[in-house]
Structure formats: structure tokens, C-alpha cells
Amino acid sequence: MSEGTPNRRSTRVFMALSLMFSVIATVPFVNAAIASADGTVTGRLWVDLDADQAIDGDTSVLAPFGLVDGLGIEPGAGGVNVRLLTDTGDEVATTVTSADGGYAFPTQPDGAYELEFEAPVGFDFSSTVAEGEHSSVSDPAPLPGFSQFARMPVTIEGADVVAGSVGLRPTASLDISWVDVDPAADGVQAIATGTAPFSPCVDGVPAAGEDCGPNDGVVRTNDITSFTVSVSGDNIDEALNPLPEVILEQRITPIDGAEVSFDIDPVLGVPTGCLTSDVTRRSSVTRHDDGSSTLVCNIGDFDTAEVNFLTTNVVVSGDSPPGSSFEFSARGYAGLSNAVATPILDAEPVIVSASPRFDLTMNRDESNTRNRVFEQAKLAEGINPITGEPELGKVFYYDVSLLAEGNGVGTSALGEEFTFTNVLDPVLAQHGAALQSCSAGPFNEDGAASLPGNGQGVPYADNAVADNGTWTCIYNNDTRAIDVIVTGADTSANHLPSKGADGTPIPDLDVVLTGNIKVWYPLSAF
Numbered sequence: 001m002s003e004g005t006p007n008r009r010s011t012r013v014f015m016a017l018s019l020m021f022s023v024i025a026t027v028p029f030v031n032a033a034i035a036s037a038d039g040t041v042t043g044r045l046w047v048d049l050d051a052d053q054a055i056d057g058d059t060s061v062l063a064p065f066g067l068v069d070g071l072g073i074e075p076g077a078g079g080v081n082v083r084l085l086t087d088t089g090d091e092v093a094t095t096v097t098s099a100d101g102g103y104a105f106p107t108q109p110d111g112a113y114e115l116e117f118e119a120p121v122g123f124d125f126s127s128t129v130a131e132g133e134h135s136s137v138s139d140p141a142p143l144p145g146f147s148q149f150a151r152m153p154v155t156i157e158g159a160d161v162v163a164g165s166v167g168l169r170p171t172a173s174l175d176i177s178w179v180d181v182d183p184a185a186d187g188v189q190a191i192a193t194g195t196a197p198f199s200p201c202v203d204g205v206p207a208a209g210e211d212c213g214p215n216d217g218v219v220r221t222n223d224i225t226s227f228t229v230s231v232s233g234d235n236i237d238e239a240l241n242p243l244p245e246v247i248l249e250q251r252i253t254p255i256d257g258a259e260v261s262f263d264i265d266p267v268l269g270v271p272t273g274c275l276t277s278d279v280t281r282r283s284s285v286t287r288h289d290d291g292s293s294t295l296v297c298n299i300g301d302f303d304t305a306e307v308n309f310l311t312t313n314v315v316v317s318g319d320s321p322p323g324s325s326f327e328f329s330a331r332g333y334a335g336l337s338n339a340v341a342t343p344i345l346d347a348e349p350v351i352v353s354a355s356p357r358f359d360l361t362m363n364r365d366e367s368n369t370r371n372r373v374f375e376q377a378k379l380a381e382g383i384n385p386i387t388g389e390p391e392l393g394k395v396f397y398y399d400v401s402l403l404a405e406g407n408g409v410g411t412s413a414l415g416e417e418f419t420f421t422n423v424l425d426p427v428l429a430q431h432g433a434a435l436q437s438c439s440a441g442p443f444n445e446d447g448a449a450s451l452p453g454n455g456q457g458v459p460y461a462d463n464a465v466a467d468n469g470t471w472t473c474i475y476n477n478d479t480r481a482i483d484v485i486v487t488g489a490d491t492s493a494n495h496l497p498s499k500g501a502d503g504t505p506i507p508d509l510d511v512v513l514t515g516n517i518k519v520w521y522p523l524s525a526f
Contacts, residue, residue: 039156041084041105041163045077045097045117048167053132055165076101077168080120087112087153110156117166119148122340126167135164141171141338148338172236172243172302173340174332179228179309185215191328192226193219193350208322209355209410220410221318221354222493224263228311229345231332233302243302245281245335250328252314253292258324258352259317259492261287262295273310275300281335298335316352318492319413325349354412357405358491358512360420362398370450370500370509371399374443382520384432385477393522395436397443398422400484401451402513408493417487424480424519431525435475435482436518440468440489443516444501451514453501457490463499466490471515482517489513 046055056074078099084092092113097103117136119125125138125148138150154161178190192214201212211220219225229248236243252260262285268276274283274297283298299308314328327349333341361371376395384391400422404411424433441454455464469489475482496510 039108039110039158040160041108041113041115041154041156042160043082043103043115043163043165045080045082045101045103045166045168047075047077047101047123048126048134048169049074051126051167051169053126053134053167055133055167077120077123080168081118083116083118084108085114085116087114089114108156110158113154113156115152115154115163117150117152119150119168122171122173123168124148124171124338125150126169130164133165134167136166143336143338146338170235171339172334172337173234174243174246174334174342175232175234176248176330176332176342176345177230177232178345179230181228189215190228191215191347191350193217194223194225206353207355209353209357209412211353211410217348218351218353219316221316221320221352222408222411224313224315225328225350226311226313227328227330227347228309229330230307230309231299231342232307233304233339236302236304236306243334243337243339245279246299246302246308246332247281247335248297248299248308248310248330248332250295250297250312250330251292253290253327253329254320254324255326255349256324257321258326259291259319260293260326261315261317262293263313263315270295270297271312274298317494318354318408318411319494320352320354322352322354322412324352326352354410356414357411358414359403359405360400361403362400362422362517370506371401372443372450373398379523380520382434382436382522384522384524385434386432391432391522391524393520394526395518395520398517398519399442399449399451400515400517401442401511402491404493404496404510404512407510408496408512411491411493413493414489414491417485418491419483419485422482422484422517424482426480428521428525429480432522433475433477433480433525434520435473436520438471438473438482438484438515438517440471440513440515442501442514449501450504450506451500452497452506452511454514455490455495455497460495460497462497463501463503465497465511465513466492466495468513468515473517482519484515484517486513486515 078097078101080097082103083094084105086092093105095103124141126134128138128140130137136150136152138148142148152163154163180189182189194211194214198213199210204212206212206218211218231248233243254260262271264270265272270276270283270285276283279298281298284296286294328347329344331342331344374397379392380395381390382393442449442451453464454468455466457467460466467490470487472485473482491512493512500506
């Protein structure tokens with residue numbers, strides 16, 4: 001027989017073998033050989049839409065994503081990488097399947113070989129074992145980011161080899177999109193930057209510490225920005241290819257010093273809706289060295305082509321500088337399979353609006369009934385700074401409190417160190433006054449301080465501020481004023497106590513810091 005002449009007898013044998021194998025499913029697949037002078041290895045990959053390990057022809061095919069009507073022919077799988085290896089694993093040649101799924105390795109010498117197939121993105125193999133018309137053996141479907149490989153042995157003995165067919169099935173895929181939470185408004189309102197009440201703005205531009213509305217791309221400090229996204233699945237079938245443990249991964253990245261964090265359930269450590277029990281991939285939040293945070297939110301299993309919605313809140317700290325910003329991105333992927341992941345969904349940067357908004361209170365009056373002025377019962381001897389002589393006098397303790405306006409929303413922290421000045425009563429101080437001490441926390445000698453106590457960082461208490469820092473006082477006898485230098489205090493207003501040190505509720509008092517000043521006056525001042 002001359003080179004290139006078809007061998008009809010061998011072709012009929014191969015067709016008969018193929019028919020026999022389609023009828024007797026229990027017979028293992030054997031590669032058919034055709035006598036030829038050139039030893040060419042050929043084969044075909046097809047898309048096994050219904051994952052039944054059979055090449056469906058003119059009948060309709062019921063695939064996981066619905067009925068395929070019309071011709072109903074399962075197409076060839078083009079663009080698949082195929083490698084020819086020696087029986088010891090060395091690469092001999094590589095090729096890519098044509099549009100109809102066919103491939104060929106021409107003019108190969110006799111010997112034992114192995115074919116290796118790499119499933120492209122969006123596909124895995126119809127079965128991990130050789131069954132039906134699917135003739136390769138493969139590893140289980142890998143984790144996301146890795147390809148699945150299948151193998152098939154072939155032997156060339158002076159003849160062409162037509163390798164068995166290999167089926168690829170479409171893997172499940174995921175998609176992500178913004179959810180329009182306000183269809184009545186123009187555009188897609190999936191991002192709400194801030195919560196009411198909002199302020200009137202001139203030409204849509206908010207003043208420092210203000211916010212025009214939920215759709216202006218601006219958020220005040222100590223307020224939240226809500227991001228609502230949907231993750232949907234396609235080509236998912238509960239029996240054939242369910243999608244376990246879908247992950248919605250979200251990242252917030254600060255810009256220009258912004259301090260941002262995910263709003264989490266204090267018990268679970270993750271936002272509500274993210275699974276933390278009875279799952280392999282537990283939801284978590286990771287804070288990175290650059291100040292960004294990643295939320296890995298397990299939203300559960302997808303057994304059908306369903307859509308899941310999730311709203312994530314991001315909190316902007318009062319430590320964020322005015323004009324700083326942050327970015328938000330999200331993507332979805334399968335935590336335990338090689339389903340096609342979603343593209344990354346990016347939001348425009350959200351701008352931070354803030355300004356220092358505080359009220360310093362000390363003396364009790366009609367509008368301030370919580371700052372106490374406490375007179376020590378016993379007279380005390382002191383040195384009158386004017387006369388330089390010892391003298392009996394009275395000692396007074398003054399409660400000092402720093403209050404945030406508007407529950408701290410829009411407040412900008414005062415930094416690591418700041419100073420405020422307290423001018424003493426000129427009528428009393430003109431006779432001589434002496435600063436005896438100043439310290440963080442309210443005066444609480446009798447255990448009845450109605451202002452919050454001296455907080456010193458996390459964990460925060462509902463009857464103490466976040467952190468009063470360290471207070472240092474300097475008295476100027478000429479100006480009769482006390483300069484109070486505060487270092488290391490937390491003035492972000494991220495935590496505002498709800499009770500005084502004595503347990504008294506203070507719902508209408510947004511206390512950021514508390515301290516007390518102790519002053520001695522000579523009896524001659526009274």
C-alpha cells in the first residue's frame with residue numbers, strides 16, 4: 001500500500017470497535033491501530049455538554065445549564081494543549097487542537113508514548129476515569145488557579161494510531177456585578193457613601209466635615225460606606241458539578257493616610273452573612289502592613305445557577321486626614337473547585353470629609369451639669385505664689401471633658417499631641433493660685449464620677465473613653481492660665497462611651513476625653 005492511501009479494512013475495524021464499546025459499556029477502552037508506514041498519532045477532543053461520556057449526535061442534549069436544541073451535536077474542543085511524551089515522561093512534541101477538536105503528531109518512531117491533555121480555562125474532563133467514549137484518565141478537578149491534566153498511553157508499532165476521544169465538560173463559572181439598591185435614582189446605586197442626616201451643599205461640594213448625600217462619592221469620618229454586589233453562578237448542577245463554598249473576596253485600600261476597616265460582627269470577627277462554621281474555608285479579615293484589609297467571605301454553596309447578594313459596610317476612622325480616600329474591590333471564586341472566577345469589580349475612590357469639631361467644657365453651669373467642681377473638705381496649707389508665704393487655702397478639683405459634635409461623624413482627630421489653655425477665675429487667681437496637679441480621667445475620689453472613666457485603649461469599656469493619653473499642665477502666674485498638654489490620646493471619636501464612670505447613662509454626651517485639674521487658692525481670695 002502506498003503512503004497516504006486509506007486502509008478501508010482497518011477503518012471498518014475501528015468503527016466496529018467504536019460501536020461495540022458504545023453498546024457494551026463495561027468493556028475497557030483499547031486504542032485502535034491502523035496499519036500505515038508513517039506512525040502518526042491522531043485523536044479528537046470534544047465538549048461533553050451533558051457529562052455522560054458519550055459523543056451525542058443529532059439528538060438534543062440536556063446540559064447542566066439547559067437543553068441544547070437544534071442539531072444537538074456536541075462540538076469539538078478547539079485550542080486545547082496536547083503533549084506527546086515518552087513513557088518516561090520526556091516531552092517529544094506539543095500541539096494545539098484545531099477548531100473541530102482534532103490533533104495530530106505525524107511521523108513518530110515506534111515506541112511507547114503517553115498523551116497529556118491540559119483542560120483550558122472554563123473546562124475540566126468529562127470523567128477522571130476512562131469510560132464510555134471518554135478514554136483518558138485524569139486527576140480530580142484542581143483548586144482555583146490550577147489546570148487539570150489527563151493522560152492516555154499509546155503505542156506505535158509501524159502503524160498510525162487513532163487515540164480514543166477525550167471529553168471536556170464546561171466547568172461552573174461565576175460572575176459579579178453591582179446591585180442597584182435604588183432603581184428610582186439615575187444610574188446604578190450600589191454604593192452608598194454615608195448615612196443621613198446630610199447637609200445642604202453648594203454646587204454639590206460639601207464643606208469640610210459635611211456630606212451632601214449617599215451618592216456623592218464622599219463620606220464623613222465615623223460614618224459608613226455600603227457596597228452591595230451580587231455573585232451569580234452558571235453551568236451549575238447539583239448532581240454533575242455543584243459549586244461548594246463560594247468566596248466573595250473584598251479588599252479596601254487606603255490612600256493618603258485614610259484609616260478604614262470592615263464593619264464586623266464583634267463575636268464572629270467578620271461581617272454578618274459571612275460563614276465561619278461548618279465550612280472548610282472559614283471567613284476571615286486580614287489586616288496588611290500597608291493598612292489595607294482583605295475580607296474572605298464564604299457565602300456558601302451554589303447548587304444551581306443562583307444569585308447571592310451581599311452588602312458590606314466600610315467604616316472610616318476619625319484618624320483619617322481630611323481629603324484622604326480609599327478604594328474598594330471585589331471578586332468571586334470557588335473555594336474548593338476550579339470554577340471560572342469572576343473578574344475584579346472596582347469602585348471609584350471614596351473621598352473622606354472631616355474637620356476638628358470639639359467642644360471643651362470644664363465649669364458646671366446650666367448647660368453643663370456633668371462637669372463637677374469639687375471642693376476638698378479640709379483646708380490645706382500652700383505657698384501663695386504672689387507673696388511667697390505659706391498660707392491656708394482651699395483645694396478645688398475641676399472636671400475637664402472634650403466633646404465631639406454630632407456623635408463624632410465628620411470629626412477629624414487632633415493628632416498625637418495638642419494643647420488647650422484654661423484661664424482661672426481672675427477674681428480668685430489675683431490673690432494667688434497654685435496648680436497642684438492634673439491628670440487623665442475625671443475626679444472620682446468619692447466613686448461618683450458622672451463623666452466616663454480613663455480609657456487606655458482596647459478593649460473599650462462602655463463607661464470609659466477610648467484613651468485619655470497623658471496630661472501635663474503648666475501654670476503661668478502672669479496670665480493666670482494653665483496650659484494642658486495632651487499626648488497619646490485617642491481623639492478619633494471611633495469609640496464614644498455610653499455611661500459615666502458611676503454607671504449613669506450619658507446618651508446625649510459624646511465624650512472623647514476626660515481629665516481633672518487640682519488648684520489651690522489662698523483663704524485671702526475668699
